[in-house]
Amino acid sequence: MTERIDGHTLLIGLMAYPIRHSMSPTMHNNAFAKLGLNYAYLAFEVDNDTLPSAIQSIRTLDMRGSNISMPNKQKVIPLLDKLDPAAEMVGAVNTIVNDDGILTGYTTDGIGFMKSLDDEGIDIRGHKMTLAGAGGAGTAIAVQAALDGVTEMSIFNQHDAEWENAKRNVALINEKTDCHATLHELEDRDDFKKEIQSSFIYTDSTGVGMKPLENETLVDDPSWFNNPDLVVFDTVYAPRETKLMQVAKQAGVKHVFNGLGMMLEQGAAAFKLWTGEDMPVDYIRHILFDDDPATEK
16 A cells, blocks of 8 residues: 555545444555555544544545544534535435535445345345334435335334434435335334334344444344345444344344445445546455355355
8 A cells, every 4th residue: 555655645534433343444445556546545533522623634634535434424414515415315424525625425325235235136126124223324224225116114213312313214205205114113122023024124224233232133032033035134244243143044044144245335436426436346345255254145
């Protein structure tokens, strides 16, 4: 990487907390090198408290932009100058582009989720999804899946700070798409089980299973997964095999995925926004996924 860095190198960041586990620097820096692009991508541990000064640093340092991840995807919106229409609809941002000091927020999470399933030969269009979580990633997944043709969606969330956002998501989906969405309390375990068992895909976007919660899962009983053809998708990718994935595999579920594919495809979309170039996805997939037994589906 050092041979590519000079006085003209443009910096792109990743702002989240925790973030040291992220594969995004590996993905983007290898893509820059492969295409001979003069950019460098670095991860910065930024939480809600330090976010305002971090966003200002994008302008101050004339950075090309930044990725944004938990817990900042919604908190960042008031700090930006403009929003892409999709990001405005989702109410969350995971990518910032700096054009001469004007910061525009985009969302690529939902695109990455749907594309990663397509890459695996899984088509959830015309089917029902049960989704846990209504934060930044969950909102993007819900909206994009509804726009792309998922016909029914049961969204589960705790009665916490994200409950109102979950209500907004359901209303938005029902108003703007042909998908029928309903909101459910995550505390109602019987309802949660019933909705999962009547779905084509169960998606967990909560972050449960990621450090420091790597030994936890919202579904700890393998009997909940009584259909081997169910698709189980965990947006977490560190650890590679989450507790949820272990439970699903124990139940004999055939299609079990972590968030690596989603991370790759949302990253490819962000890469295009920053550079105007197509990420060499197959090359990056080889670097990230090959010889990693925990990425087996």
